[in-house]
Amino acid sequence: MNIRVGIVGISGFGGGEAMRLVACHPSFELVYAAGEGSAGSRLVERFPSVPAKLAEMVIEKWDPATLPKLDVLFVSLPTGASAEALARVPKDVKIVDIGGDHRYVDGWTYGLADVWPSQIEGRTRVANPGCFPAATLNALAPLLASKLIEPGNIVIDAKTGISGAGRGNGESKFGYAESNENLVPYGLLKHVHAPEIARTIERLSGGSAEGLVFTPHLVPMTRGILATIYCRGRATTEQCLDAARRFYEGRAFVRVTDKPPHTKWATGSNLSFISYAADPERNLVIAMGVVDNLGKGAAGQAVQNANLICGLPEASGLDGAAIWP
Structure with a gap:
């Protein structure tokens, strides 16, 4: 099967990761690359290690009116930059929006692929979850579905690698001198992912x-997310682990571990690692979720969603091992 694929925002971190996965996918053929500041460049100029078959592809200026014939379009643009343009993409082109404009928007399916795969199959408009929700919700889903924790008063403490801030225009404030030996909280009380997490918990x-x-x-660090989540519940650690193993039985990408997960376990992969520690006497459950913010947190889950909407095996192009060390 030859599925014609386009990527918008290809020169960013999320778009570049989507390109890497599409280039190795057994059924996808990249035929269209688009961007803004990178328009006019060849892919090899932006990504010197790009496969030879894609090296001379020219990045076009993003314009839905000039799309070639496509089957699937991945869109990796900053929140607020895709809604108007994607409304003009032909209905027969399947879209996976890696950005934030269409999460819980009418007409779009929320693409939490490991939790609701059957609700994604065959859809034509899928909104990829954010990177923090990907780590958090996979860990919470089995507990919420089994009523082992209370849905209210959940506290999420999450750490992300610098690539989560995006590549920007080359003038990012997250350069080495600013980021090395530094730990920074941000988005306090108003992060764009909070409503999405709350809506899914409910x-x-x-x-x-x-x-x-x-x-x-x-x-x-460059890549990775660790979400440590504090919940109210009387379950034991083993009850939480058992609930998660049942919930994700047969699922390709979620690994339930007895010990706390490491971010490096997921690097370069579409894997999601989850674990739990609980003290029923203190009414406390700690859930932990790890993903690669560019993998399961962005392009990996986007390809997983594209596989589902195209009727392909869910793990197509995604079954490689994580990078270690």
């Missing part, structure tokens, strides 16, 4: 997510 639990606290931090 969808999974049937209850209210009132009292949710989400605090992200930038840490001096």
